[in-house]
Amino acid sequence: MEISSEEPVVAVPMLVLPNTEDVLKLGRRLEGVKLIVLDFPKFTDGRAYTQARLLRERLGYQGELRASGAVYIDQLPFLLRCGFDSFASAQKGFREAVEKARTLFSVVYQPTGDGRATAAQLRLLRRNARAA
Numbered sequence: 001m002e003i004s005s006e007e008p009v010v011a012v013p014m015l016v017l018p019n020t021e022d023v024l025k026l027g028r029r030l031e032g033v034k035l036i037v038l039d040f041p042k043f044t045d046g047r048a049y050t051q052a053r054l055l056r057e058r059l060g061y062q063g064e065l066r067a068s069g070a071v072y073i074d075q076l077p078f079l080l081r082c083g084f085d086s087f088a089s090a091q092k093g094f095r096e097a098v099e100k101a102r103t104l105f106s107v108v109y110q111p112t113g114d115g116r117a118t119a120a121q122l123r124l125l126r127r128n129a130r131a132a
Contacts, residue, residue, distance in 0.1 A: 019047040023054050033063055037088070040069040049082045056083035057113035076101035081112050 014035035017023070036055065038048040048067065055061040067079050068088035076097055079087070087098065107119045117125070 017051065019045060019051060021051070023051045023059065026059070030059065030061060033061075035064045035066060036061065037066045037068050038084075040067060040071055043070045043072065045070075049078065052079075052082040052084055053112060073097040073101075077104050081108070081110075081114055083113055 012034040013032050014037065015026075015029065015033055016037040017039065019039050019041060038051050040046075040048050052065055052067075055065060064086055065084050066086040066088060067075075067084045071079070071087055071089045072091055073094060076087075080101055087094065107122070108116050109119050111118050111121075
């Protein structure tokens with residue numbers, strides 16, 4: 001999902017976090033939260049990627065995770081792998097790029113919390129299927 005700054009924002013239980021926030025210390029603040037917005041203050045600052053992975057993989061956050069700030073098309077495959085599922089970007093063509101990024105890589109090498117099997121896991125499954 002992509003939103004632009006012109007679209008109205010519906011009130012939902014949410015947190016807006018700077019990329020300096022230690023998400024592992026959120027504790028009960030996560031209860032009932034439907035949306036977490038993580039900020040990318042500049043293109044070269046990737047701490048929100050780590051926050052997203054910690055929220056999804058360690059803390060089990062299942063709600064909407066939105067990337068905002070300096071979020072650009074070329075970051076999309078990595079943002080999706082880290083668990084972001086919505087984006088606030090004014091960059092032209094962003095909406096179309098999100099759909100393309102979802103299928104850009106057919107094989108992944110690093111495990112993340114997105115549920116996709118890695119290349120090594122797929123090879124092992126094929127090897128075990130042949131042996132059976």
